[in-house]
Amino acid sequence: MNPSITLAVARRVLLQLRRDHRSVALLLLVPCVLLVLLWWMFNGDSATFDTLGPPLLAMFPFIVMFLVTSVTTLRERSSGTLERLLSMPMAKLDLLLGYALAFGVAALLQALLAVGLTVGILGLDVAGPLWALALIAVADAVLGTTLGLFVSAFAETEFQAVQFMPAIVFPQILLCGLFVPRAALPDVLHGVSDVLPLSYAVDSMQSLQSSVGLSADFWRDLVVIAAFVAAAVALGAATLRRRTA
Amino acid sequence: MNSDSGVEISSLHIVRGENVVIPDLSASIRRGQVTGLLGPSGCGKTTLMRAIVGVQKVAGGTVRVLGEPAGSVGLRRRVGYVTQAPSVYADLTVAENLEFFSAVLGVDRTAAARALATVGLESAEDRVVDRLSGGQRSRVSLAVALLGEPELLVLDEPTVGLDPVLRRQLWATFAELARAGATIIVSSHVMDEAERCDRLLLMREGRLIADDTPEALLAATRTADIESAFLSLVEAEVSS
Numbered sequence: 440m441n442p443s444i445t446l447a448v449a450r451r452v453l454l455q456l457r458r459d460h461r462s463v464a465l466l467l468l469v470p471c472v473l474l475v476l477l478w479w480m481f482n483g484d485s486a487t488f489d490t491l492g493p494p495l496l497a498m499f500p501f502i503v504m505f506l507v508t509s510v511t512t513l514r515e516r517s518s519g520t521l522e523r524l525l526s527m528p529m530a531k532l533d534l535l536l537g538y539a540l541a542f543g544v545a546a547l548l549q550a551l552l553a554v555g556l557t558v559g560i561l562g563l564d565v566a567g568p569l570w571a572l573a574l575i576a577v578a579d580a581v582l583g584t585t586l587g588l589f590v591s592a593f594a595e596t597e598f599q600a601v602q603f604m605p606a607i608v609f610p611q612i613l614l615c616g617l618f619v620p621r622a623a624l625p626d627v628l629h630g631v632s633d634v635l636p637l638s639y640a641v642d643s644m645q646s647l648q649s650s651v652g653l654s655a656d657f658w659r660d661l662v663v664i665a666a667f668v669a670a671a672v673a674l675g676a677a678t679l680r681r682r683t684a
Numbered sequence: 685m686n687s688d689s690g691v692e693i694s695s696l697h698i699v700r701g702e703n704v705v706i707p708d709l710s711a712s713i714r715r716g717q718v719t720g721l722l723g724p725s726g727c728g729k730t731t732l733m734r735a736i737v738g739v740q741k742v743a744g745g746t747v748r749v750l751g752e753p754a755g756s757v758g759l760r761r762r763v764g765y766v767t768q769a770p771s772v773y774a775d776l777t778v779a780e781n782l783e784f785f786s787a788v789l790g791v792d793r794t795a796a797a798r799a800l801a802t803v804g805l806e807s808a809e810d811r812v813v814d815r816l817s818g819g820q821r822s823r824v825s826l827a828v829a830l831l832g833e834p835e836l837l838v839l840d841e842p843t844v845g846l847d848p849v850l851r852r853q854l855w856a857t858f859a860e861l862a863r864a865g866a867t868i869i870v871s872s873h874v875m876d877e878a879e880r881c882d883r884l885l886l887m888r889e890g891r892l893i894a895d896d897t898p899e900a901l902l903a904a905t906r907t908a909d910i911e912s913a914f915l916s917l918v919e920a921e922v923s924s
Binding site: 443444447448450451454455458459518519520522523524525526527528529681682683684 | 700701737738739740741742755757760761763765767769770771772773774775776780784785787788789790812828832
């Protein structure tokens with residue numbers, strides 16, 4: 440591994456992103472628009488908005504980054520630039536971390552905007568500290584990025600990559616505790632939700648919602664998310680092959 | 685091992701899916717020469733080149749490049765590979781592409797300027813690759829391969845879609861690089877480009893049907909051009 444190569448990859452990905460104004464706008468504004476929509480739906484019912492807001496703050500960056508990354512990486516695979524990079528003196532981790540870093544920066548912007556909007560303007564009431572809210576949002580975005588990197592290895596076209604979203608992300612949304620509290624799920628589904636990363640993201644957001652300080656559960660959830668990120672990076676690296684048929 | 689051997693291929697066997705693309709191929713490619721790899725499309729040229737670069741899964745045999753096994757870590761700095769489709773970022777400018785690959789290779793900024801001059805793209809430096817013509821795009825891809833001043837340059841059909849003037853310039857560049865000591869392997873399905881090579885490998889259906897200098901090939905087949913020589917070799921093979 441070589442930090443200057445990792446940074447070069449991150450800089451290049453951000454440069455490509457910056458040139459694509461429409462994607463930047465969608466990336467940053469869509470979550471905000473959806474949160475405004477949610478606030479409007481529960482017009483005046485601030486208790487419901489306070490309950491649903493934090494889990495959605497965890498979910499949006501995860502979904503958006505998953506999509507963006509899986510399509511971008513697939514493009515790198517199909518354009519031949521990935522093969523070229525792998526024939527150069529570059530570690531696979533340089534590439535993956537470079538991507539994670541670049542989209543992490545994009546995610547940070549997105550999270551700051553979304554948290555600023557919901558707390559500052561829409562009046563979301565959260566007991567825990569705001570920076571922890573943003574931290575979880577960024578961690579979720581990085582999680583989405585790394586899962587997207589991994590999944591892109593199994594897609595041959597951008598069309599397939601997009602189809603992975605409902606396949607990989609929707610079950611996590613259904614089981615993460617947003618619709619039915621995880622404890623109230625049937626045993627089997629509860630067990631399944633225990634091994635899905637988004638469950639921990641939503642758990643940690645919910646613990647911020649209810650307790651003023653940072654509980655031990657909050658930190659445990661964050662560590663679990665970090666472990667999922669590391670696992671996805673390792674699996675992603677395993678899917679990058681220097682020699683192909 | 686022979687010290688002037690750039691690439692040493694012995695009993696190479698490559699299978700892709702159900703198809704045996706290269707049944708059993710041995711060849712030796714000399715250092716400091718331009719070697720042309722010629723044959724109809726689909727004959728296995730690209731697969732052979734990929735095996736030399738070390739990105740192709742190989743079922744049997746060995747490929748040694750500059751004294752090391754193909755694809756080994758030490759070769760990643762010494763081998764440049766240009767695929768048929770330009771492998772550069774279409775949404776970045778020419779300069780941004782070169783800057784990025786320079787950072788990956790760990791070469792300084794002057795390398796980018798030199799590579800750009802070699803392919804004659806100085807004036808397009810600040811243009812986004814997407815907006816360039818096909819020929820210009822493949823020259824950007826070639827410039828990237830030149831960045832690290834590789835000892836072995838593997839070029840897959842680099843002159844497709846280029847105008848005749850530019851083609852001549854590129855062949856002159858290849859000859860110059862070879863004189864400076866680089867080993868160059870160029871594939872082409874255009875037989876008239878063969879005469880510009882120091883040595884030719886003619887391929888058909890995954891096998892080598894000739895490995896000689898253009899002059900010797902013409903003399904042996906008593907033909908006036910490489911295309912006729914190729915045909916006469918194929919006919920001789922079919923009738924035997």
